[in-house]
Amino acid sequence: MxxxxxxxxxxxxxxxxxxxxxxxxxxxxxxxxxxxxxxxxxxxxxxxxxxxxxxxxxxxxxxxxxxxxxxxxxxxxxxxxxxxxxxxxxxxxxxxxxxxxxxxxxxxxxxxxxxxxxxxxxxxxxxxxxxxxxxxxxxxxxxxxxxxxxxxxxxxxxxxxxxxxxxxxxxxxxxxxxxxxxxxxxxxxxxxxxxxxxxxxxxxxxxxxxxxxxxxxxxxxxxxxxxxxxxxxxxxxxxxxxxxxxxxxxxxxxxxxxxxxxxxxxxxxxxxxxxxxxxxxxxxxxxxxxxxxxxxxxxxxxxxxxxxxxxxxxxxxxxxxxxxxxxxxxxxxxxxxxxxxxxxxxxxxxxxPRDIRLAGRTGDLLVYVTTLLGVVFLNLLEGVAVGLALSVAILLVRVVRAHVEVEQLGAGRWQVAVEGSCSFLALPRLTAALGTVPAGADVVVDLDVDYLDHPASQAIADWARQHRAGGGAVRIEEHRAERIATVAQEPPRRDLSLATPAVWRPRPVGASEPVGPKRVPRALRPVLDGIDTFHRRGARRAQVVLEPLAEGQAPDALFLTCADSRVVPNLITSSGPGDLFTVRNVGNLVPERQGAGEESVDAALAFAVESLGVTSVIVCGHSACGAMNGLAHGVDDPSVNAWLAHGRQSLSAFRAGHPVGRQAAAHGFDETDQLALVNVAVQVSRLGRHPVVGPAAAAGRLTVAGLFFDIATARVLHVTSTELIELAPTRAADGADA
Structure with missing residues (x-):
């Protein structure tokens, strides 16, 4: 008690x-x-x-x-x-x-x-x-x-x-x-x-x-x-x-x-x-x-x-x-x-109002309205009981109902997309959809399901076997968290990745095929296969987010980071389309002098601050940076050397014992990463003197900040012009969840 x-x-x-x-x-x-x-x-x-x-x-x-x-x-x-x-x-x-x-x-x-x-x-x-x-x-x-x-x-x-x-x-x-x-x-x-x-x-x-x-x-x-x-x-x-x-x-x-x-x-x-x-x-x-x-x-x-x-x-x-x-x-x-x-x-x-909007977004508006009216015109207990019964009924319908859609991607190219929970209750709709695919077509069956029982799995496998026997090609892609059965896979008769550009540029059904080669260079296949997957699986979902952005953008921040392929700004900031105005260059540098090819960063800063009205400008460096290694030890390419000259101030500050470098050393970062951290601090200071960013920051219209992405630990540190804060674990604890 x-x-x-x-x-x-x-x-x-x-x-x-x-x-x-x-x-x-x-x-x-x-x-x-x-x-x-x-x-x-x-x-x-x-x-x-x-x-x-x-x-x-x-x-x-x-x-x-x-x-x-x-x-x-x-x-x-x-x-x-x-x-x-x-x-x-x-x-x-x-x-x-x-x-x-x-x-x-x-x-x-x-x-x-x-x-x-x-x-x-x-x-x-x-x-x-x-x-x-x-x-x-x-x-x-x-x-x-x-x-x-x-x-x-x-x-x-x-x-x-x-x-x-x-x-x-x-x-x-x-x-x-x-x-x-x-x-x-x-x-x-x-x-x-x-x-x-x-x-x-x-x-x-x-x-x-x-x-x-x-x-x-x-x-x-x-x-x-x-x-x-x-x-x-x-x-x-x-x-x-x-x-x-x-x-x-x-x-x-x-x-x-x-x-x-x-x-x-x-x-x-x-x-x-x-x-x-x-x-x-x-x-x-x-x-x-x-x-x-x-x-x-x-x-x-x-x-x-x-x-x-x-x-x-x-x-x-x-x-x-x-x-x-x-x-x-x-x-x-x-x-x-x-x-x-x-x-x-x-x-x-x-x-x-936010509860009403949430009910609309989640498909529960009918439950909300029914419960509200029940409470008002019946009584509280009966209204809640009706609302609970309706919500349970809708849940059961969602659980047992799979969404099946057939789409023609191009001449001879089809996709059957199955989403949700696919059980024997969905067999009439599933078999009807599969029956609309023409014989001899190349087909991708995209199973984005959280549940697939044996009867549904067997129906898909039987149809695939019959379709291949008729000269068609079938590729089955499964994406699910829980399953009862696995659809039997057979090698497709044709390599679907070597398809026409219509695969990765959807057009309305019936449109004419583009003029051009029927095969694409092997070097482009990873990118084109990724675009193919995006068009088949991601484009419809992404359109919900992208469509409101079609007429313009209003990002919160300008994110200046390195061109390194391991740094993904939207991933490490948990942001989406329209949130970041991103500028990338080798070494995440802000040039102080102007010259041929160096106006790009200035143009981006001016456009973001004066036209888009961003509220923050962020410089993000990263660990194991090739640009910082080249800055410290030199590179053979003259053009790279010319660009890295914008980082010499960072190198001098590091060698002079910059406080950020000392803090980084105390926490186990190697010299290249120490230089990368000092470089972020120097770029933050440089932005404070920038002719566009500096006055806006001084007037309180925006904030300048520095970040450092430690790839090995997948952690982001905050860097000021003089201090390294929110420190990651020491190198001895790499991979630990601190």
């Missing part, structure tokens, strides 16, 4: 005390608003905030997560209160906590993360839409209905009968919350929700506006009410317990995962976190509070405020209790419309 927290250290309190105050200021208006939206007593939200902060904070497994009432459960709680009553809803909360304790003991917490993220995103969006549909009526001075459709149909009447003072109060809160992120950093230290609600409340009081305000029956101590079991309706009661337990668990665990990504401290113990959430819900339900979950808004505020331990969450709960005892008179000044404006913004934030 988890133990209570240890007494915080003085160093921890210095960080956690101010962070707890920030979270407290965020939690109070949100907790009150969620209680109002749920149809629960206002103090129930503060009871839940206190229980979540103190109990879940002390016992949970996520050190920086803050728990309390969450907007994600608003719809469920409102339905429970409407059907079962408030005190029975408290019993639901208490027993949901017991279920969470049992789930924690069974160590299944991580299994909750197996729910499709798109379903969770859509669930939250559906809750957000439901909250907005309800609270817009409150903002207009009307009464919200329990169902989404009823709120939609009665909205015109609420608009025409809107109370002006109520509406202006709610809109003022919304305006403050929208504008707050754009305020100066010093102002944003105060939480936006607190500023909006307190500021608008003060304005209402000073102006004497007639609006509905929160009404309380005493302090938080007076709000304590014992839970009550239902008088009948046990089926709905049991469903409510399971629904609250599961939704609260999933939301808490997902929030913990998100918070782990925001800090570098200890990671979440998910089973312990579920234990803490269960204990908090038992406490909240027993005391008359709302259900408790881990809340991303408060938790992220906690991290941003600099919290270092769980003491911050616990202290925030203590502040909530103190405020709820002595601050009742202040709470009763808050207009309902102000809380409605706050909740409308919270609901809108649950509908994230």
């Amino acid at each position: 988890p133990t209570l927290i240890r007494p915080p250290s003085k160093a921890s309190l210095r960080a956690d005390l101010p962070a707890s105050l920030v979270v407290f200021l965020v939690a109070v208006p949100l907790s009150m608003g969620i209680a109002v939206a749920s149809g629960a007593p206002v103090m129930a939200g503060l009871v839940a905030a206190a229980a979540g902060g103190i109990v879940a904070g002390a016992l949970g497994g996520s050190p920086l997560q803050v728990s309390g009432p969450a907007a994600g459960l608003t719809v469920i709680v409102a339905s429970l209160i409407n059907d079962l009553g408030w005190r029975t809803t408290c019993a639901v909360t208490l027993l949901a906590g017991v279920v969470q304790l049992l789930l924690s003991a069974s160590r299944v917490a991580r299994a909750a993360l197996a729910i499709s993220p798109v379903v969770v995103h859509a669930m939250l969006a559906g809750i957000g839409v439901t909250i907005m549909l309800q609270q817009v009526h409150v903002l207009l001075g009307a009464t919200a209905s329990s169902g989404a459709w009823a709120n939609i149909t009665t909205l015109p009447a609420s608009v025409t009968g809107a109370a002006l003072a109520e509406m202006l109060t709610g809109l003022a809160v919304i305006a403050v919350l929208i504008a707050w992120p754009r305020m100066p950093a010093a102002a944003r230290r105060a939480p936006g929700p607190l500023v909006a609600v307190v500021g608008v409340t003060l304005a209402v009081v000073l102006l004497g506006a007639s609006v509905r305000t929160v009404r309380l029956d005493g302090s938080i101590l007076d709000a304590v009410s014992l839970p009550e079991l239902p008088d009948g309706g046990w089926g709905a009661f049991a469903v409510g317990v399971l629904t609250v337990a599961l939704v609260a668990s999933v939301e808490s665990l997902l929030s913990a995962v998100a918070i782990d990504k925001l800090h570098t401290g200890p990671r979440t113990d998910f089973d312990r976190e579920l234990f803490g959430q269960g204990a908090a819900n038992i406490a909240s339900g027993a005391l008359g509070g709302l259900p408790v979950t881990g809340v991303i808004v408060r938790s992220s505020a906690n991290v941003a405020a600099g919290a270092s331990s769980r003491s911050s969450a616990v202290l925030h709960g203590v502040w909530v209790v103190l405020f709820s005892v002595v601050g009742v008179a202040l709470i009763e000044q808050v207009p309902f419309a102000a809380l409605a404006g706050l909740l409308i913004v919270v609901g809108a934030q649950l509908v994230k």
